[in-house]
Amino acid sequence: MVLGKVVGTVWATRKDENLTGLKFLIVQHADMDYTLKDQYVVAVDSVGAGVGEVVLVATGSSARQTDVTKNKPVDAVIMAIVDKLDLAN
Amino acid sequence: MVLGKVVGTVWATRKDENLTGLKFLIVQHADMDYTLKDQYVVAVDSVGAGVGEVVLVATGSSARQTDVTKNKPVDAVIMAIVDKLDLAN
Amino acid sequence: MVLGKVVGTVWATRKDENLTGLKFLIVQHADMDYTLKDQYVVAVDSVGAGVGEVVLVATGSSARQTDVTKNKPVDAVIMAIVDKLDLAN
C-alpha cells in the first residue's frame, strides 16, 4: 500500500454507471515522515476519509476487494485511515 | 486512477477480433492543476469522452470492469469525465 | 496500452511448456510522435505483427485475454497494429 494524504475531491457526473455514488478523492503520496511528494492518485473512498487525513491506498485488483468497489472499474481505494506511524531509529 | 486529458485517437484495423468497435484514445497525463505531463497512455473509451476532455483512467484488470471492455485484452479504460477538481489549500 | 515499435525477436527453446509456439517480440516504447524511447518490453504477438510495425501492447492480466495467451504465464501482448495516430493540435 501507498501512504498519502487526502488533498481534494474529483467531481465527475458522466461516468460508468456502476460508479454512481462513489467518492473520488485526490491522494498525494507522502514519505514516511509525512513529507508530501509531487505524485498523486485518484482513489475511491471506502472508509469515510476526509481532506487532510493520512491514508493507505491499495491499487490494482486489490482495490476492488471492498464492498463499495467490488466489480467496478476502479484501480485505487482508500482502505485505511492512518493513526500514526512507528518508525524504528 | 490517473488524471489525464484526451489528446488524440489511435487507428488500428488489424487487432484482436474482440476489440472491434472499441475506440482507442490517447490520454496525456495531467497534474492536479491540469498541467500536462510528458507521459501518455492509450485507453479505451467507455463513457463517450472526446478530444480535449479531462478524464480519469483506470488501469490493469480494473480496466476490464466495464460493459465495453469485459474479457478483452485492454489494460486502460476511461471510466469518468472530470467536471472539476476541488483541491484543499 | 503502450505504444511501441517491434524491433526484434526473442528466441527461447527452454520455456514453460504452455508457451510452445508463441512468438516473443521485442517492442521498443515510442512517444506519440513515434520517437523511440530507451525502454523495452518483450511481448507475445497475437495479431501477426512484424519487425518495423507500430503496435499497441497490453500488459498485466489483460495480456492473457487473447486466444493465444489465455492462462499462460505472459504479462504483455501485442493486441493491435497501429495504422495512424490522430493528435489534436
Next chain:
Amino acid sequence: MVLGKVVGTVWATRKDENLTGLKFLIVQHADMDYTLKDQYVVAVDSVGAGVGEVVLVATGSSARQTDVTKNKPVDAVIMAIVDKLDLAN
C-alpha cells in the same frame, strides 16, 4: 518480489472491516547489497516478520494469495523472511 527491510509499523483503527487483526509493516526497499533505498511500501505481514528483518514482498493480486490476506483489499504482503543472499561474482 522486492527485497526490503522492515523499518516500522502503521497503526490504523479506522479501516475496511476485513482488515481487522492484520499487521501493517513499513518496508524500505533495499539493493542486493542491503543498501536501503529511498522507497517504501506498506505491506501486510503473513510470516511473523519484525522490525529490522530483511524480507521479500509480493505485490498486486499475488499479495492476496496467503491465508491472512485472501480476498482482502491489500496489495502488498511479506511472504518470506530472508536468511541470506548468494550473489554471483
Next chain:
Amino acid sequence: MVLGKVVGTVWATRKDENLTGLKFLIVQHADMDYTLKDQYVVAVDSVGAGVGEVVLVATGSSARQTDVTKNKPVDAVIMAIVDKLDLAN
C-alpha cells in the same frame, strides 16, 4: 516480459507454507544489448534456470500461471531461458 540475467539466489526458511520447495532467484534487468541495469527482481524459477543465464520474467498475476507458482503468493516468475535476441538494424 522483462529481460534479465540470473545473478544470485535468495535463501529464506521462514516463508509462506505454500512456498516450500520453490527456488527464488535474483534477476538483474538487462538492456537488449545485454548491458545489466541497476535494477533487480526476485523471481521464482519454473524452467530450471541457473546463475549466469539470460531469462524472461513475467510479473503480476501472470507469474502464477505456471505449475510451480499456481495460487501462490509470488509476483514474478522466470518462464523462459533466452537463447538469443534478433534485433533489427
